[in-house]
Amino acid sequence: MVQWRIITMVLIFGLLTGCDSSEESAGYGNLVINFSHRVDGSAAAYDMMIYENAAGNNYEISEIQWFISDVTLIDKEDGAVVLDNDWIHYIDTQIEPSLRWAVAEDIKAGEYKAIRFTFGIKGEKNIPGLFSDLPESNMIWPYPMGGDEGGYHYMKLNGFWMKDEIERTPFNFHIGVGQIYAQENNITGFVQNWFETTLPLSGFTIDSEASKELRLVMNVENWFVTPHVYDHDVYGGKIMNNQEAMGKISENGADVFSVEYQGE
């Protein structure tokens, strides 16, 4: 009788481990996310006054620096795989290695139907002092302008526009936590301007023991178009304490990003 019990337990154990084995057979793969910055469908060209936005401003781009966070793959059963344990990735058009994020954690093989991410950093994570090393620390959003949940810019897009069509003038298209002013220089509250974007994937798979590449594209011209036509002549070169401008940028961000991948 005891022998039968032992045999039964061994069989059950074998069945269970057999199930585990089939799980493992799905395996794990790797993902590399590349970041591109385009204007009107072509790779962004820097330091050249060759672009025109929806408001008719001629403009040039000097550099783009920004944070992406909460990057998550959504599988077919709506399961979420948050990449690299909530890693906050810094992207800088002047720092080539930052344009490529090799996700460190292995990702379960299978098909994924969407990628979701936060542009910028959500307030509860965006605490002053989060970064002490360069270059991330240079993204500081000063405490007086951001409070306890506004430690860093979401993005710095620096460049020049032809002010009133005649004068090349610097602009700092900077977005982060906005402020509510009761009166001038009297901040009574803050506005979180980060936003989430979900981009659908079709036929995108992570393959076992293989590395997959995915390209996330910032389409720069879309920051200035929908639903708000953004006019540099109206908002000028500095907007960090202009929530009206930053709020429009945040809303315009909905269609700024697109995704490309092999097998698309």
Next chain:
Amino acid sequence: MKGKLYTDKSKNWRIVLVRLLVVMPVMICFTSCTQDESVEPVTQTPYIFEEVMHFPTRLNIPDQNPMTYEGIALGRYLFYDGRLSGRDHPDSLMSCATCHIQSQGFEVSIDHPKFTNGHPFGLPTPEYPEGKKTPHMTMPLYNLVYNSSGYLWNGFIHETNDKAGIPGYDFMGHNELNYKYLESLVWMSIVAEHEFAGSIDQTVEMIASIDKYKPMFKAAFGSEEVTIDRISKAIAQFVRTLVASNFKFYKYVRHEVELSPSELRGYELFFSEEADCFHCHAGSLLMTTNDFYNNAKDTVFEDSRDRFAVTNNLMHTGAYRAPSLINCEINGPYMHDGRFETLDEVIDFYSEGLVYSDYVDPLMKNVREHGVQLTEEEKADLKAFLLTLTDHELLTNPDFGPPSDIGEYRVR
């Protein structure tokens, strides 16, 4: 770890220390066994860097030059010994401390008795009997361990610099003197005609002839041998210990002191979009981004040592490092060419003195209005805040000052 290039805490000081602790005994064994088996084994003590809150965790310490207390002690002597010039005549003494004066924030200062308006010059040569002026003002030497963006006003000294140096010397693991490390600045100072105007061999010979240094080299490097590699490493180790973090604003951030109403207003201005100092002078509490900017000083650019000279990027024409504002109270004259003598002049410049050029950095977004247009009260508040950035402890810390027994060759 893949994909974690920019906030990888694996490169923080703790890991550096662990590496030190692992590497040092091995190095000691090698140095004591392979170079001179007759000498007694020496013990070197790894230097422990204290983490400074809100300062970078990534330290610029090359693997080839781990820091030890013995190396730092030697470096401190050499830093202050005028015979580093390779000469011992009283008129020919020069060392690092000649232009990097502790009480002046390791700069020259505007009221230097010899270097008029704070502009240093080198030892006399037949071509320059009065000494050749340095191309730029001196930069302060503190917090360099936190800078991985390149040294000098234009960032010329950087690990990626492959410009050929002087061949024939073992230096930092290379077979030539190069322009890659903080250590490189030592040999460059020795040979530069606007500094020591000397020669490597002459300096090595001079230091090797001084009995006092023999046990110090042995303690630091395992044998008494004097080389330019060891001289440079020791001085660089000492300089890396110069950390400036005990200033009033930092203490305010640590909730240890209060700021006055004027200092507080200045603080808010400094970190506001209106005055906009912080984009170039903040980030961490180093009070600099260590990045390079054309800050709208000029419309004509003739300096061959600007950032453009390093990157060959036209947009870097007329760009220089944003220096740390720690100790800005005392380390004038200001800007790379020392054009401003006082802080008031600097504030006035940023308020209403900017000039547009095609190379101006886009962060100078008020350039078309010639500046940020501060009121007199705002200027006073901003200055009050800037004065909270003086680290008085750095200026008087005996560990950073000249050794008491260095004698008559100490430069002043």
